[in-house]
Amino acid sequence: MDYAASTFAKIPKSALQKLSICSNTNLRRCLGLIRSTPTHVIYHMAAEMPTSYRIEMATAKEIIKCIAYNLPMKKIIITDKLSKNTSYYKIYQKYKLIFYNIATINTKKQSLRKIVTDDNFFKNTAKNKECNKNIINTILKEKIHLLESQQFELIFTDGSIKDNIMGAAFIHEKSNTTKSFYSNKKVASMTAELIAIQKAVEFAIIQNFKKIAILTDSLSSIFAIKNEESNNHIVQEIIEIINASNLDKIEIHYIPAHKNINQNEKADEAAKNANQNGERIRIPWTIKDAIKEIENKIRKEWETEYKGKITNKGKDYGQIYPEIIKKPWFQKKNTKLESRDIKVINRILSNHTFCKDTLNKMNIYDDNSCETCNTIENTNHILFHCNKYANIRSKYPLLQNHTTLIDIQKKYGDKMYNTITSFLKQCKLEL
Structure with missing residues (x-):
């Protein structure tokens, strides 16, 4: 299409x-x-x-x-x-x-010769879900100790999207520097994270650092920088700035977010409050x-x-x-209905089913009355009221205690669909 x-x-x-x-x-x-x-x-x-x-x-x-x-x-x-x-x-x-x-994209392949990325914080130590905050901080201390022993300057970065305002910040503890930036442009969270990395690199160049390690909680940013054919202009600018600078080496390391890592929490807070204390910037x-x-x-x-x-x-x-x-309701993770049942529920939700009331309006049936109850046979009547199916309905309290589809859907949401399809199968009905 x-x-x-x-x-x-x-x-x-x-x-x-x-x-x-x-x-x-x-x-x-x-x-x-x-x-x-x-x-x-x-x-x-x-x-x-x-x-x-x-x-x-x-x-x-x-x-x-x-x-x-x-x-x-x-x-x-x-x-x-x-x-x-x-x-x-x-x-x-x-x-x-x-x-x-x-922004215009540079279609030439860029060299990552000065850049090393590390997206595996836990390595063989443990998996993220298995780690508590103490273990994470122990791993981080080891990482920081190793980087400092190799003469790297450490800069923590973070980005934030809050009330459609982009915030980005970095922290360099050794010089007691915290810088934040913001824009009123509505962008993706990865854009905010990349801006924070870009500003950290610019700071390092001004300070005449030779080796820097950026620690970020954004895996998507690391993967974007690793991609030599990225069509993100911020990624391209970061690589161009690094290659044109006197930096000898830059490492970008992933660290987990919201795990009580002090420097990460400070960077996060600075990014969230960037529109109050930070510098306003323009972003293509x-x-x-x-x-x-x-x-x-x-x-x-x-x-x-x-x-x-x-x-x-x-x-x-x-x-x-x-x-x-x-996303359609039937694409949710907890949906366990077969294709045929999903289509039945779709018709019920639309209120256009194979009941007499709908078929009468389509001029397929001359009469819209229920043969048992002598009232209009619509979807709600069949599900909640029709005497013909009263015995089967007695096995389903959910259907007995409500009078319309709207009532039951507002209270139980998608959870009611299994009950409805089960009831209809027992009644040998296909609405």
Whole structure:
């Protein structure tokens, strides 16, 4: 669906509708939903954005890469020479403030000759989960003693994201130096950690240190620096600064977070309070941060649309899920239902099942009445009230003590799904 999607961002509504129908149909089948299910419910349940938003996102990604990798198209984009009839023009104008501030990526492979990374704090001593704080501090003392005996200057770093404010800090205990930095830009935690490392390196160069050891609790930052083909501009800047400096050697060591390591805790505190005591800095967008920022904006648009639609269609589903979700309920770790059962629950949640009430609205049945109870046969009636299944229901207190799906879902959440599928199997029903 996303292949060449950027060419679709400005297609006629009739063509977009055909693409949407194709996407709607496939999603509905995968989820086991029936054709009367509202479209916004289908996309919400799948934790996907509707077609128009996905096309917009795909176009934005292409523009970001054109700018970051300095592709020939970049000059046309940033000088506003795009035709107004193109999809690129529409998306560029919408997110211009983000596109303006994307860092350029160096595509040349960089040398890590001066850099040594160590991502294994515990080595053969013990595993992280088996270690208490005393053992961790003992390992750390040994590490510090070894590094100091080799004439390394030790700098502890940390990053923080708090209330959408990025904070970064480093501590050099020997000179009693604590420096912190902040930005109001919404970025990933790894970006904050990398900024802290970068500032620590810059400090070491100013101090004319020859050998430094940076101790960080960010494994993702270490892995990013180890990657010689990283497309993160901060990583590239760190390596360039080191290679161009008088530093003889730099080692970057992983240390566990929140394990009562005094220096790490101080760096963490400094990073969290950076917006009060630190220096404000400007950070160009990394590729990942720029993509995430635009995705968040698009998702907010989709959420606004979804919230507006559930007031009209899919009201019951909207009461269970008033906001958009990042992951479908059936992808959670504790979900142990078979595919067929998941599809049954999906139909029940959507309130569009194979009950008489739904089928009557689809003009498949002429009557929507329950043959036993002479009342409307909807999903709630079958699960909680129908006398035909009273004996079986008596084995399930969860179903006896509630009157609607909304009530039971709000109280028990996903835990109730096993009970419902078990009840339906005993009743030999497939809603």
